[in-house]
Amino acid sequence: MIAAILATIPAILTKAHKIMFISALFLCPVCGTENEIEVDPSAGSRQKLTEDCQTCCRPLILKIEISPDGDDADVEATPENE
Numbered sequence: 001m002i003a004a005i006l007a008t009i010p011a012i013l014t015k016a017h018k019i020m021f022i023s024a025l026f027l028c029p030v031c032g033t034e035n036e037i038e039v040d041p042s043a044g045s046r047q048k049l050t051e052d053c054q055t056c057c058r059p060l061i062l063k064i065e066i067s068p069d070g071d072d073a074d075v076e077a078t079p080e081n082e
């Protein structure tokens with residue numbers, strides 16, 4: 001019983017945290033597949049991240065620009081070793 005309650009708490013915290021994130025789509029410049037990332041708007045309106053493509057696993061540099069209303073993010077992806 002106690003174990004079940006403890007297991008539920010982190011799940012609730014994760015869900016609440018996720019609402020703060022913006023989902024953004026970008027096309028992988030290597031294989032052309034659409035990828036989805038979650039952007040944390042509180043980290044700044046312009047961000048630079050490195051993410052692996054979910055399909056071809058190539059590291060990509062993502063330049064992210066959050067819209068002024070904070071609802072949307074623009075993502076520009078370039079291969080890391082270019």
Ligand SMILES: [Zn+2]
Pocket residue numbers: 028029030031032033053054055056057058
């Ligand atoms: Zn790819």
